[in-house]
Amino acid sequence: xxxxxxxxxxxxxxxxxxxxxxxxxxxxxxxxxxxxxxxxxxxxxxxxxxxxxxxxxxxxxxxxxxxxxxxxxxxxxxxxxxxxxxxxxxxxxxxxxxxxxxxxxxxxxxxxxxxxxxxxxxxxxxxxxxxxxxxxxx
Numbered sequence: 001x002x003x004x005x006x007x008x009x010x011x012x013x014x015x016x017x018x019x020x021x022x023x024x025x026x027x028x029x030x031x032x033x034x035x036x037x038x039x040x041x042x043x044x045x046x047x048x049x050x051x052x053x054x055x056x057x058x059x060x061x062x063x064x065x066x067x068x069x070x071x072x073x074x075x076x077x078x079x080x081x082x083x084x085x086x087x088x089x090x091x092x093x094x095x096x097x098x099x100x101x102x103x104x105x106x107x108x109x110x111x112x113x114x115x116x117x118x119x120x121x122x123x124x125x126x127x128x129x130x131x132x133x134x135x136x137x138x
Contacts, residue, residue: 006030006038008077014048015074019063039064047073079107 002008009028018024025035042048047070050062078096085095096105109117 004038004041006034007042010035010038010042011047011070011073011077014064014066014070015077019065020061021064024064042070046070075107078105082106 002011006028009030010024013024013027016027018027021032021035021039024030024039025032028035030038039048043050043064046067048064049067051065052060053063054060081096097103098105109122111117
Protein backbone atom coordinates (compact mmCIF):
# COMPACT_ATOMS: atom_id res chain seq x y z
CA UNK A 1 0.00 0.00 0.00
CA UNK A 2 2.61 2.59 1.07
CA UNK A 3 5.67 1.16 -0.56
CA UNK A 4 7.36 4.34 -1.71
CA UNK A 5 9.18 6.78 0.55
CA UNK A 6 7.59 9.62 -1.42
CA UNK A 7 4.10 8.42 -0.38
CA UNK A 8 5.10 8.85 3.28
CA UNK A 9 6.49 12.30 2.51
CA UNK A 10 3.25 13.36 0.84
CA UNK A 11 1.19 12.02 3.74
CA UNK A 12 3.45 13.87 6.18
CA UNK A 13 2.78 17.08 4.29
CA UNK A 14 -0.97 16.38 4.19
CA UNK A 15 -0.95 16.00 7.99
CA UNK A 16 0.80 19.40 8.19
CA UNK A 17 -1.99 20.95 6.11
CA UNK A 18 -0.54 20.92 2.61
CA UNK A 19 -3.27 20.54 0.00
CA UNK A 20 -1.99 21.84 -3.34
CA UNK A 21 -0.03 19.84 -5.87
CA UNK A 22 2.86 22.31 -6.25
CA UNK A 23 3.25 22.56 -2.49
CA UNK A 24 3.40 18.76 -2.09
CA UNK A 25 6.20 18.47 -4.64
CA UNK A 26 8.16 21.43 -3.23
CA UNK A 27 7.75 20.68 0.48
CA UNK A 28 8.39 16.93 0.09
CA UNK A 29 11.43 17.62 -2.13
CA UNK A 30 10.24 15.35 -4.95
CA UNK A 31 9.78 15.91 -8.67
CA UNK A 32 6.37 16.84 -10.07
CA UNK A 33 6.02 13.51 -11.96
CA UNK A 34 6.73 11.58 -8.75
CA UNK A 35 4.31 13.79 -6.79
CA UNK A 36 1.61 13.24 -9.43
CA UNK A 37 2.08 9.47 -9.36
CA UNK A 38 2.03 9.26 -5.54
CA UNK A 39 -1.02 11.54 -5.25
CA UNK A 40 -2.89 9.37 -7.77
CA UNK A 41 -1.98 6.26 -5.76
CA UNK A 42 -2.99 7.79 -2.43
CA UNK A 43 -6.34 8.87 -3.90
CA UNK A 44 -6.91 5.40 -5.42
CA UNK A 45 -6.11 3.82 -2.03
CA UNK A 46 -8.64 6.06 -0.30
CA UNK A 47 -6.16 7.98 1.87
CA UNK A 48 -6.60 11.30 0.07
CA UNK A 49 -9.50 12.79 -1.87
CA UNK A 50 -9.54 15.47 -4.55
CA UNK A 51 -11.76 18.50 -4.26
CA UNK A 52 -12.08 21.44 -6.63
CA UNK A 53 -11.12 24.97 -5.60
CA UNK A 54 -10.80 28.23 -7.46
CA UNK A 55 -8.76 31.31 -6.67
CA UNK A 56 -10.23 34.63 -7.89
CA UNK A 57 -9.34 35.16 -11.54
CA UNK A 58 -7.90 31.64 -11.92
CA UNK A 59 -9.15 28.41 -13.43
CA UNK A 60 -10.62 25.68 -11.25
CA UNK A 61 -7.98 23.35 -9.82
CA UNK A 62 -7.98 20.42 -7.46
CA UNK A 63 -6.60 20.23 -3.95
CA UNK A 64 -6.06 17.15 -1.84
CA UNK A 65 -7.55 16.44 1.57
CA UNK A 66 -7.04 13.53 3.93
CA UNK A 67 -9.97 11.16 4.13
CA UNK A 68 -11.10 9.62 7.40
CA UNK A 69 -9.03 6.58 6.45
CA UNK A 70 -5.99 8.80 5.90
CA UNK A 71 -6.45 10.65 9.18
CA UNK A 72 -6.62 7.35 11.06
CA UNK A 73 -3.20 6.43 9.66
CA UNK A 74 -1.59 9.26 11.65
CA UNK A 75 -0.84 7.25 14.84
CA UNK A 76 0.86 4.54 12.78
CA UNK A 77 3.08 7.10 11.05
CA UNK A 78 3.93 8.74 14.39
CA UNK A 79 4.83 5.30 15.78
CA UNK A 80 7.18 4.70 12.82
CA UNK A 81 8.78 8.10 13.34
CA UNK A 82 9.20 7.39 17.06
CA UNK A 83 10.74 3.98 16.33
CA UNK A 84 13.11 5.43 13.70
CA UNK A 85 14.23 8.19 16.06
CA UNK A 86 15.14 5.63 18.70
CA UNK A 87 16.66 2.84 16.63
CA UNK A 88 17.87 4.44 13.41
CA UNK A 89 18.92 7.85 14.66
CA UNK A 90 16.29 9.43 12.42
CA UNK A 91 14.24 12.51 13.02
CA UNK A 92 16.21 14.87 10.83
CA UNK A 93 16.38 17.46 13.61
CA UNK A 94 12.60 17.67 14.10
CA UNK A 95 10.24 16.28 16.68
CA UNK A 96 6.50 16.31 17.15
CA UNK A 97 5.12 18.57 19.87
CA UNK A 98 1.62 19.32 21.10
CA UNK A 99 0.94 22.88 19.93
CA UNK A 100 -1.08 23.76 23.06
CA UNK A 101 1.29 22.64 25.84
CA UNK A 102 4.57 22.18 23.97
CA UNK A 103 5.20 18.63 25.21
CA UNK A 104 6.60 15.91 22.90
CA UNK A 105 4.12 13.65 21.14
CA UNK A 106 4.47 9.87 21.32
CA UNK A 107 2.45 6.78 20.63
CA UNK A 108 1.83 3.98 23.10
CA UNK A 109 -0.32 0.88 22.96
CA UNK A 110 -3.22 0.81 25.43
CA UNK A 111 -6.30 -1.29 26.03
CA UNK A 112 -9.82 0.17 26.25
CA UNK A 113 -9.38 0.47 30.04
CA UNK A 114 -6.31 2.67 29.57
CA UNK A 115 -3.56 0.22 30.58
CA UNK A 116 -0.25 0.65 28.76
CA UNK A 117 0.69 -2.69 27.14
CA UNK A 118 3.80 -4.57 26.11
CA UNK A 119 3.75 -7.25 23.37
CA UNK A 120 3.71 -10.01 26.02
CA UNK A 121 0.47 -8.66 27.44
CA UNK A 122 -1.48 -8.83 24.18
CA UNK A 123 -3.23 -11.93 22.87
CA UNK A 124 -5.09 -12.69 19.68
CA UNK A 125 -8.79 -13.39 20.13
CA UNK A 126 -11.62 -14.14 17.76
CA UNK A 127 -13.67 -11.05 17.04
CA UNK A 128 -17.04 -11.07 18.74
CA UNK A 129 -20.00 -11.26 16.39
CA UNK A 130 -21.48 -7.86 15.78
CA UNK A 131 -18.53 -6.02 17.35
CA UNK A 132 -17.85 -4.09 14.15
CA UNK A 133 -21.52 -3.13 13.70
CA UNK A 134 -21.79 -2.05 17.36
CA UNK A 135 -18.71 0.16 17.13
CA UNK A 136 -20.04 1.77 13.96
CA UNK A 137 -23.28 2.75 15.71
CA UNK A 138 -21.57 4.38 18.72
